[in-house]
Amino acid sequence: MALGIAVTIDVMRMADVPGVHEVERLSFATPWPAHAFEQELTGNRLARYVVARAGSGPMERVVGFAGVWLMVDEAHITTFGVHPDWRRQGIGRRLMVRLLELAGDLRARRMTLEVRAGNLAAQALYHGFGFEVAGRRPRYYTDDGEDALVMTTPPIADKGMRDVLRRERERLDGEAPA
Numbered sequence: 001m002a003l004g005i006a007v008t009i010d011v012m013r014m015a016d017v018p019g020v021h022e023v024e025r026l027s028f029a030t031p032w033p034a035h036a037f038e039q040e041l042t043g044n045r046l047a048r049y050v051v052a053r054a055g056s057g058p059m060e061r062v063v064g065f066a067g068v069w070l071m072v073d074e075a076h077i078t079t080f081g082v083h084p085d086w087r088r089q090g091i092g093r094r095l096m097v098r099l100l101e102l103a104g105d106l107r108a109r110r111m112t113l114e115v116r117a118g119n120l121a122a123q124a125l126y127h128g129f130g131f132e133v134a135g136r137r138p139r140y141y142t143d144d145g146e147d148a149l150v151m152t153t154p155p156i157a158d159k160g161m162r163d164v165l166r167r168e169r170e171r172l173d174g175e176a177p178a
Contacts, residue, residue, distance in 0.1 A: 005054045007091060009098045012049035012065060014041060019062025020051060027081040029143040046070050048106070050098050052082070052091045066095040068102065068111070075103035077113035080122075090172070096129050097168050100156065104165075109155055114140060114148035126151050130164045
């Protein structure tokens with residue numbers, strides 16, 4: 001990774017799927033196949049996906065992605081990944097800001113997700129965005145039987161969540177390009 005390369009968050013396109021799949025393979029023990037992302041983009045009306053792209057033109061590459069399903073009034077984060085070489089550079093934070101904005105645009109009441117019980121870095125990111133542990137799914141992950149923590153936000157329209165989003169936007173506005 002080169003320092004100072006601009007990172008943008010945008011809607012996922014079909015052309016992004018190979019890059020998304022690369023990040024997926026590098027990030028998860030049991031990755032989704034590329035065709036699953038293609039199906040999500042073309043056949044799942046409940047799904048919305050975003051990508052983090054670094055660079056521009058022919059040097060542009062996908063360095064992160066995230067997706068939500070809008071189920072009634074809940075935005076459920078289905079997947080979230082950042083390329084290992086680009087972690088700890090604020091990309092996860094940028095993706096979370098965009099997902100919260102997207103959830104608000106979709107009029108979701110709150111956001112939920114499952115996270116590995118042992119993934120403390122991800123949990124810390126989610127806590128910073130107002131998520132709290134609401135439950136546990138024993139042996140949720142099929143690759144190793146690890147438990148998942150179910151995390152959820154307070155209502156997105158509440159002042160506290162609006163303040164979190166404002167604070168995070170201001171934090172990102174004050175940073176140099178990732």
